[in-house]
Amino acid sequence: GESVGLHLPTLSVQEGDNSIINCAYSNSASDYFIWYKQESGKGPQFIIDIRSNMDKRQGQRVTVLLNKTVKHLSLQIAATQPGDSAVYFCAEGGSYIPTFGRGTSLIVHP
């Protein structure tokens, strides 16, 4: 079936570095994507979204890039901080029911 998947289970970075978390999706008809952050013991928290008619969207310290040709999504976090340590999920949300990938654990070292 269709799926949303992550390339790496864990990403370790130094505080202040930029982080890039990648995600591949398989449903070429997907038209809406969301990145969620999940801290330990908490539910997923919306970070940023992007529609398929866009290639890039910027938020505060975060940027999402969408490459529809290769069905790839990435989340860039600038100047990563210890508070960014969490599991990050991409989700396809065109049906108003987000379909989550397995997640990438971001570990930020001080």
Next chain:
Amino acid sequence: EPEVTQTPSHQVTQMGQEVILRCVPISNHLYFYWYRQILGQKVEFLVSFYNNEISEKSEIFDDQFSVERPDGSNFTLKIRSTKLEDSAMYFCASRPSTGLYGYTFGSGTRLTVV
């Protein structure tokens, strides 16, 4: 900032027992959802609820599961006869009518079946 509230935060139950997980969605939201997350795995959709009825459900949501909105504020998930494999985090979510922006998850209930 409005929150989705879930209780209890942790529930331990014996196999075969019934459990009810409770959620209070954001007050002006119209769509309600339950998800589960088995430890170390991805968040999986269970069921969506709108206008007092189930609008979609996944294969996981079998006859053992039911949902209810007993009053104007609560949204519950009942598992009739729990199995060991039901042990997971259960997340409630709600959203307004305007779409996925504003889709808000609760902090979850950790269900442990022993």
